[in-house]
Amino acid sequence: MIINNNKADKVEPMFKSLSQKTKASYFLILAMAFIYFSSGSMLLYLPKFFVHLGSTKQEAGFLVALSVIPFVLLSILSGHLANKFGSWRLVLLGNILHFSAALLFITVDEVSPLVYLLRIMQGIGHVCVFTPLFTSVARIVPDNFKAQGIGYFTIAIQFGTASGSFLGELAINNLGYTKFFLIVAFMNTLCALASGYLRGSEDETHAGTANSLGEPNGTKWLLVFGGMTLILVLGGVFGTLLQFIPVYFDEMLTSGVIAEAIPGRAFLTSGLITVACIRLLGGKYSDGKHKGVIVAVCNIGLLVVLYLITYIDSITTSLLVSIMFGGFYGLLYPMTNAYVLTKVGAKVRGAVTGSLTMLFEIGFRGYALVAGIVAHHLGFEWMFYSMVVFYAVGALFYYLTILVSSRRDFEDVVTDEDQTVFEEGMVVDKE
Known part of the structure; x- marks a missing residue:
């Protein structure tokens, strides 16, 4: 093992x-x-x-x-x-x-x-x-x-x-x-x-990690599926926010929830700039030894941000929440893609890359349809609450795959050690 x-x-x-x-x-x-x-x-x-x-x-x-x-x-x-x-x-x-x-x-x-x-x-x-x-x-x-x-x-x-x-x-x-x-x-x-x-x-290929996808190891498949699920929900969250935030701000103004209009760019532009900045300035830390901690913090932070969107009531709060969103999302997307791609072998890496882009696009376009239905029947606040649940389920599955994989790795190590002890015992008996 x-x-x-x-x-x-x-x-x-x-x-x-x-x-x-x-x-x-x-x-x-x-x-x-x-x-x-x-x-x-x-x-x-x-x-x-x-x-x-x-x-x-x-x-x-x-x-x-x-x-x-x-x-x-x-x-x-x-x-x-x-x-x-x-x-x-x-x-x-x-x-x-x-x-x-x-x-x-x-x-x-x-x-x-x-x-x-x-x-x-x-x-x-x-x-x-x-x-x-x-x-x-x-x-x-x-x-x-x-x-x-x-x-x-x-x-x-x-x-x-x-x-x-x-x-x-x-x-x-x-x-x-x-x-x-x-x-x-x-x-x-x-x-x-x-x-x-x-x-x-084309001849420059850096192979995947040992025991990666393409070899007979179910654990790696499980980890890949977990990462792909996180990409799917990330696409859903990102696409829904880009498409519905301006409409949400207009709805708050017309319904009297806010007295002064909040331009969509107060969230979208500042958020996207933050995404670019965090990847440019913090990118080198995304491959460091603490990357697991960074992903965990970003996942929790993104859930909090989705909930805080319902408390936006001014340009200032919009900017603050959007910067938080950009910081957490900005690192999560490349780190999750990297997580998946380092678990696969070179022979299937192209197909897996295609799967990642497809799943993100499905989330980006598809969940917006669901979110629109929720917003129409229950209102925008419940739409954002549904996004919290949607993302939480995806993140929980991601961590569940890691937990199951770690347990399998431990069991494989124990089995290997037991086999070694057994074989050594057989040798002693023969002597």
């Missing part, structure tokens, strides 16, 4: 410990993530374009959600293919699909079946780019720096999303939709060209 906790004895600087080749590959992935998600966040203005073409708001909403279907259906396959054949091929294909869709949108003058086809193309393109890039990070970053590597990767995504959302509105208002789509296509071209350089990193 091999037990490998894979804990760092001290906090080490990630970039100083990576080889020059690995470092170059990693920075290339960060640059690609920044550019790709800049172009992707520009597409957040597609509903405005659809309404401009004459669609209803309901139809525009459906068109936005349509691209999620390929992502959910193909994420695991995308990760598996990236792991087997190399990420660069899928990244190239995905950006070609995005490039083609952007150019074809220029020819659209009404909401026709072509628009639905283009949205599906964009959904397939997204699953061909995001999951393989994530798989590349999981492949080239050593296990003892996995949380940091994922954390910095998500920072690149966040900065790309922020810059793209700003650039998109600027392009539409000043240049029009044709040049808007040309800019998107240009960004996809840059990513497609960069994917060729990504090919050089």
